[in-house]
Amino acid sequence: MPERIMYVQLKTGHDTDRGPAWIAYVQFTRTWRTAYVHGRTLRRVTGTAGANFDSNFYDVDTGEEFWISGPKRDRTDGRYSNQRPLIDDDAREAYEAFLAGAPLPGRENG
Numbered sequence: 001m002p003e004r005i006m007y008v009q010l011k012t013g014h015d016t017d018r019g020p021a022w023i024a025y026v027q028f029t030r031t032w033r034t035a036y037v038h039g040r041t042l043r044r045v046t047g048t049a050g051a052n053f054d055s056n057f058y059d060v061d062t063g064e065e066f067w068i069s070g071p072k073r074d075r076t077d078g079r080y081s082n083q084r085p086l087i088d089d090d091a092r093e094a095y096e097a098f099l100a101g102a103p104l105p106g107r108e109n110g
Contacts, residue, residue: 001027001028001029001030001036002027002028002030002032002106003025003026003027003028003105003106004025004026004028004070004104004105004106004107005023005024005025005026005071005091005094005095005098005104005105006023006024006025006026006037006068006069006070006071007021007022007023007067007068007069007070007071007072007077007085008021008022008023008024008026008037008038008066008067008068008085009021009022009066009067009068009077009078009085010064010065010066011054011055011064011065011066011067012055012063012064012065013064016054016079016080016081017078017079017080017081017083018081018083020086021077021078021083021084021085021086022037022038022085022086022087022088023071023085023086023087023088023091023095024037024038024088024091025037025088025090025091026068032044033046035057035068037068040059040061041059041060041061042057042058042059042060042066042068043057043058043060044056044057045057045058045065054067055067056068056069070104070107071095071098071104073098073099073101075099
């Protein structure tokens with residue numbers, strides 16, 4: 001299963017970009033439609049009926065909505081706030097190397 005360091009933010013129950021956020025390793029299925037992070041199974045929002053401008057994944061058990069995207073070197077991961085995400089311990093070293101200019105694991109070629 002592909003595993004990437006990603007920016008993950010809980011959207012449900014919070015004002016725009018005010019939910020808790022993490023830099024974490026996320027595992028994806030081969031099709032990239034399902035993600036696994038922090039013990040949750042998240043499915044990609046698809047189709048216009050489920051489309052939401054503020055989230056791109058939802059928890060299959062709770063229905064909570066999440067935003068998952070690649071982290072940015074300038075740390076502007078939150079679209080409408082400057083809130084800093086928590087960094088998971090297992091992702092910290094690779095994330096800090098990324099901030100210093102190294103490619104993220106799994107993305108050495110783009």
